[in-house]
Amino acid sequence: MLKRVDKLPDMRRPQEPRAPYPYREEEVAYDNKPGRSRLAGTLTLPKSGGPFPAVLLITGSGQQDRNESLLGHKPFLVLADYLTRRGVAVLRVDDRGVGGSTGEVFRATSEDFAGDALAGVAYLKGRKDIDGRRIGLIGHSEGGIIAPMCAIRSKDVAFIVLMAGPGVRGDRILRAQSALILKAMGGTPQQVKQNSANLDRIMKIVMTEKDDKKAQFKLREAAAKDPDLAQGTSPQAGGHNKQALEAQVKMMLSPWFRYFLSYDPAPTLRKVRCPVLAVNGEKDLQVPARENLQAVAAALKAGGNANVTTKELRGLNHLFQKCATGAPSEYATIPETINTGALKTIGDWVVSTARR
Numbered sequence: 001m002l003k004r005v006d007k008l009p010d011m012r013r014p015q016e017p018r019a020p021y022p023y024r025e026e027e028v029a030y031d032n033k034p035g036r037s038r039l040a041g042t043l044t045l046p047k048s049g050g051p052f053p054a055v056l057l058i059t060g061s062g063q064q065d066r067n068e069s070l071l072g073h074k075p076f077l078v079l080a081d082y083l084t085r086r087g088v089a090v091l092r093v094d095d096r097g098v099g100g101s102t103g104e105v106f107r108a109t110s111e112d113f114a115g116d117a118l119a120g121v122a123y124l125k126g127r128k129d130i131d132g133r134r135i136g137l138i139g140h141s142e143g144g145i146i147a148p149m150c151a152i153r154s155k156d157v158a159f160i161v162l163m164a165g166p167g168v169r170g171d172r173i174l175r176a177q178s179a180l181i182l183k184a185m186g187g188t189p190q191q192v193k194q195n196s197a198n199l200d201r202i203m204k205i206v207m208t209e210k211d212d213k214k215a216q217f218k219l220r221e222a223a224a225k226d227p228d229l230a231q232g233t234s235p236q237a238g239g240h241n242k243q244a245l246e247a248q249v250k251m252m253l254s255p256w257f258r259y260f261l262s263y264d265p266a267p268t269l270r271k272v273r274c275p276v277l278a279v280n281g282e283k284d285l286q287v288p289a290r291e292n293l294q295a296v297a298a299a300l301k302a303g304g305n306a307n308v309t310t311k312e313l314r315g316l317n318h319l320f321q322k323c324a325t326g327a328p329s330e331y332a333t334i335p336e337t338i339n340t341g342a343l344k345t346i347g348d349w350v351v352s353t354a355r356r
Contacts, residue, residue, distance in 0.1 A: 012335050013072060013073060013074070013335065013337055014335055014336075015078045015336065015337045015338065016074055016077060016078065016337065017077065017078070017081040021044070021081070021084075022047065022085065023044055023045060023046050023047055023084045023085065024044065024045045024046070024047055025042060025043070025044050026042070026043045026044075026045070027040070027041075027042060027043075028040070028041055028042070028043050028091070028123070029041075029100065030119055030120070030122075030123040031119065032103070032115050032116050032118075032119035033119075034115060035103060035112055035115040035116060035119070036103060036104065037096050037101065037102060037103025037104070037115075037116055037119075038101060038102045038103065039093050039094065039096075039101045039103075039116055039119060039120065040066075040093065040094050040099060040100025040101050041066050041091055041092055041093030041094060041100075041101075041120075042066055042080075042091070042092055042093075043089065043090070043091045044080050044081070044084040044089065044090050045084065045089045045129060046084060046087050046088075046089070049087070050129045050130075050131075051128065051129055051130055051131040051132075052087065052088065052089040052129060052130060052131060052134075053087075053088050053089070053131055053134035053135070053136070053350075053351075053354035054088065054089035054090065054091065054124050054130045054131070054134065054135050054136070055083065055088060055089075055090055055091070055135070055136045055137065055138050055161075055350060056090075056091045056092075056093070056117060056120045056121060056124065056135070056136075056137050056138070057076045057079065057080065057090065057091070057092045057093070057138050057139075057140075057143075058113075058117050058137060058138065058139035058140070058143030058146050058147055059076070059095055059140060059141075059142075059143055060140045060141030060142045060143055060164075061141060061142040061256075061260070063095050063096070063097055063098045063105065064094075064095050064098065065094050065095070065098050065099050066092040066093050066094045066099065067092065068092075068140065070331070071331045071332035072332055073319065073331070073332075073337045074337065075140070075319060075320075075337055075338055076092045076140075077092075078337045078338050078343075079138070079338060079343065079346070080092050082343045082347060083346075083347055083350065086347050086350075086351055087351065088347075088350060088351065088354065089124075089129070089130055091120055091123075091124060093116075093120060095113070095116075096108060096112075096113075096116065103116070106254060106255075107254075107255050108255070108256060109255050109256050109259040109260075110142060110145050110146055110149065110256070110259060110260065110263065111149065111259070113142075113146050114146045114149040114150050114153065117137065117146055117147070117150050118150050118153060118154055121135055121137070121150065121154060121156050121157060122156070125156055132156065133158060134158050134354045135156060135157065135158055136157065136158050136159040136160060136161065136350065136353070136354065137150055137151070137157055137159075137160045137161070138160070138161040138163065138346070138350075139160070139161070139162060139163065139165060140163040140164060140165075141163070141164050141165070141166075141286070141287060141318070142166075142260075143163070143165070144162035144163060144164060144165015144166060144278075144287075145165060145166055145263065145265055147160040147161070147162060147165070148160060148162075148165075148265065148268045148269050148272050148276075149268055151272045151273075151274050152268060152271040152272055152273075157274055158274055158275075158353075158354075159274050159275040159276070159277075159350070159353045159354070160272070160274060160275075160276050160277075161276075161277045161278075161279070161346055161349070161350065162276065162277070162278040162279070162296065163279055163280075163320065163346070164279075164280050164281065164284055164286070164287040164292075164318055164320075165265075165278060165287070165292070165296065166265055166287055166292055167265055167266070167269070167278075167291070167292040167293065167294070167295030167296035167297075167298075167299065168264070168265070168266075168291060168292060168295050169261075169262070169263065169264040169265075170260040170261040170262065170263050171203050171207065171261045171262070173286075173287060173292075174199065174203070174261065175196060175199060175200070175203075176288050176291070177285060177286050177287070177288075178195060178196065178199050179192050179195070179196055180285040180288065180326075181285050181286075181327060181328060182195055184285060184325045184326060184327040185327060185329070201222060202219065202222070202252065203261060205218045205219055205222065206219075206252050206253065206257070206258060206261060207258075207261055207262055212253050215253055216249055216253065219249050219252065219253075220245070220249065223245055265295075265296070265299070266295065266298075266299040267299075269296060269299035269300050269303065270299050270300070270302050270303030271303055272300060272303065272305055273303075273304075273305060274307075275307040275308075275309075275353050275356075276296075276300055276305065276307065276308050276309070277309045277310075277311075277346070277349045277350075277353075278293055278296045278297065278308070278309070278310045278311075279310070279311045279312075279313060279320075279342065279345060279346065280292060280293050280311075280312055280313070281312075281313050281315075281316030281317050281318060281319075281320055281321075281323075281326070281342075282312050282313060282314045282315060282316060283315060283316060283317050283323055283325065283326030284316070284317055284318045284326060285317070285318065285325075285326045285327060285328070286318040286328070287318060289312045290312065293310045293311075293312055296310065297310045309349060311345060313339070313341065313342055313345065316339055316342060317330065317331070319331055319337075319338070320338045320339050320342040321334045321336045321337070321338070321339060322334070322336055322339050
């Protein structure tokens with residue numbers, strides 16, 4: 001719901017690096033031929049030495065540019081700058097359909113995006129200035145689902161970092177996320193209960209009715225009977241109209257959303273053999289920390305992976321900013337892009353792991 005404010009949020013981003021950088025920067029492009037996509041990005045490398053360990057950054061859900069830009073922040077620019085200054089080459093890439101990258105977007109799922117990420121790993125391995133035995137992945141949010149997919153499909157993935165990576169099935173993530181965000185926005189227990197019931201009805205239709213036309217009819221029929229149902233997947237919404245409802249229906253029946261709701265990360269995580277760091281912000285309302293970190297650790301260890309580190313970072317939100325409540329409405333108002341403690345935790349682990 002919109003509300004009047006006396007002044008605009010402070011948009012200063014003090015962590016955003018400015019050229020000239022103390023490292024090399026190169027514009028690159030490569031193909032994912034099986035996925036019929038071409039990916040464009042930026043590779044940053046230390047000025048001297050090498051071959052270098054390297055990481056590929058994988059964005060969260062939705063179409064993101066190479067900096068994972070949102071609400072005035074550029075988290076992947078900050079992360080790439082930090083790691084490259086510590087001697088690690090970093091490749092950050094525009095998602096399909098964004099910036100210089102091309103490829104099918106609407107029908108693509110996390111599996112397709114894993115193919116794009118693996119094309120990046122292959123590109124890095126083919127460079128003489130990159131150590132092909134020390135290539136890792138850092139995935140944020142949905143990227144934390146994609147990184148393990150890549151790790152079990154390619155032995156060239158030497159390690160992975162999951163930043164707020166889900167450990168439970170998508171419908172559980174969405175149910176918890178919706179309730180926590182609505183509560184943080186001041187929703188009453190009754191409103192939270194009603195919103196959860198609405199969301200459960202929506203997800204049941206999406207997950208059980210495979211025919212798109214029948215699913216569309218059922219979703220519209222449900223919304224007609226219960227106007228609140230149309231905003232079940234968006235607790236921030238203050239109302240709806242026919243156009244907004246149709247947009248919601250289209251999104252909910254997209255291959256990506258259907259895949260996400262039903263996808264359980266555990267079977268994939270049980271097959272991951274490389275070292276894993278999983279970090280979550282204590283106040284993350286989008287991928288709740290405790291439940292998901294425990295699920296990630298349990299799945300990895302059940303599969304026999306003994307090289308697993310999990311950390312819940314106090315006072316941080318889904319973007320790893322120091323925050324008050326963790327609500328998404330705070331993201332733009334916080335000057336910090338990624339908390340320095342989170343950067344150090346990730347950087348220390350990557351540098352240490354890449355030396356092995």
